[in-house]
Amino acid sequence: MSAIPEADPRIPVTVLTGFLGAGKTTLLNHVLTANHGQKIAVIVNEYGEVGIDNQLVVGADEEIFEMNNGCICCTVRGDLVRILNDLMDAKLGKSSGRTADFDRVLIETTGLADPAPVAQTFFLDEEIANSFKLDAIVTVVDAKHAEQHLDDGHEAQEQVAFADVLLVNKTDLVTEEELQKLEHRLHMMNPAAKLYRTHQSNIDIDRILGIGAFDLDKKLELDPDFLEEEDHDHDDEVMSVFFREERPLDLEKVERFLQAWLVEHGMDTFRYKGVLNIKGVKQRVVFQGIHMLFSSYPDRAWKQDEPRRSEFVVIGRNLDENWFAEQFAGCVAG
Numbered sequence: 001m002s003a004i005p006e007a008d009p010r011i012p013v014t015v016l017t018g019f020l021g022a023g024k025t026t027l028l029n030h031v032l033t034a035n036h037g038q039k040i041a042v043i044v045n046e047y048g049e050v051g052i053d054n055q056l057v058v059g060a061d062e063e064i065f066e067m068n069n070g071c072i073c074c075t076v077r078g079d080l081v082r083i084l085n086d087l088m089d090a091k092l093g094k095s096s097g098r099t100a101d102f103d104r105v106l107i108e109t110t111g112l113a114d115p116a117p118v119a120q121t122f123f124l125d126e127e128i129a130n131s132f133k134l135d136a137i138v139t140v141v142d143a144k145h146a147e148q149h150l151d152d153g154h155e156a157q158e159q160v161a162f163a164d165v166l167l168v169n170k171t172d173l174v175t176e177e178e179l180q181k182l183e184h185r186l187h188m189m190n191p192a193a194k195l196y197r198t199h200q201s202n203i204d205i206d207r208i209l210g211i212g213a214f215d216l217d218k219k220l221e222l223d224p225d226f227l228e229e230e231d232h233d234h235d236d237e238v239m240s241v242f243f244r245e246e247r248p249l250d251l252e253k254v255e256r257f258l259q260a261w262l263v264e265h266g267m268d269t270f271r272y273k274g275v276l277n278i279k280g281v282k283q284r285v286v287f288q289g290i291h292m293l294f295s296s297y298p299d300r301a302w303k304q305d306e307p308r309r310s311e312f313v314v315i316g317r318n319l320d321e322n323w324f325a326e327q328f329a330g331c332v333a334g
């Protein structure tokens, strides 16, 4: 028996986001009614309490999303932290009010175009980070209106950039050709996201919950030709840079160069994540960040038959590919 934990014991959290009217609520209803046997605590901002077997639905106060005079990010975070702490107390039996039994958490971000403040909570608050981990960001895309949304604004582009999983929903409203064109565009913007087509947001929930954004097979194993490919159809500014290295890395060096980048480009750097092979560490080190905030932690031990290498992706605007390549190369441990 190995002393190294096979899995991270923290509760995985899925953040659900998506274009306006794309099908988030439809997906949530599906999660709440499907017979999947999983215990999921759902945090939403516009529903009351719904009692369904094996599931706990927590209706967050609507005040969370009121702008008031304060910063919406702080308001959201404060309330989310409170709800998550309450949930944990209820799970551990520390709450006098109620008990809660759940294995994962789903947060629906309706009313917030930007999922970053929600997702960042899991890096920012130490108590939360000790109990919960960001499992994945799932973005629902309206196949019918996606092109328009993406052309019109930064928000939709950013939601694509943040995603670990993209659900291309409303497939019934477009042709196969249109679907392929859209999928290509999404893939160019965020090649690291897993992409599924859905109708009525119908998806096997194992594909969106508890997936560990980094355990998706071949997720980062991109076809090198694809990365060379130029897309002349669109001017989406969202782009990505990849890094892969077989030699063990020095984690401090990785953190240092990212810090240097983020000081100036944090707002344009939406998502960066990867699995790192760090010198002297027997486990895979999972690293992920959103804008200025990042965290890393040793996850499971490397398997014997698994290539022990680092894979890392950065998704954002105006990324300097050459600079990143140089910096990554400079992170090899001495």
Ligand SMILES: Nc1nc2c(ncn2[C@@H]2O[C@H](COP(=O)(O)OP(=O)(O)OP(=O)(O)O)[C@@H](O)[C@H]2O)c(=O)[nH]1
Binding pocket: 018, 019, 020, 021, 022, 023, 024, 025, 026, 027, 110, 111, 140, 169, 170, 171, 172, 173, 198, 199, 200, 201
């Ligand atoms: N044709 C079609 N309609 C769909 C599909 N999925 C959802 N809808 C409909 O699209 C509308 C919006 O779906 P919602 O699930 O409410 O979308 P939402 O993302 O929660 O919307 P907001 O919270 O308002 O942003 C509803 O009328 C759904 O019934 C689909 O696959 N095809």
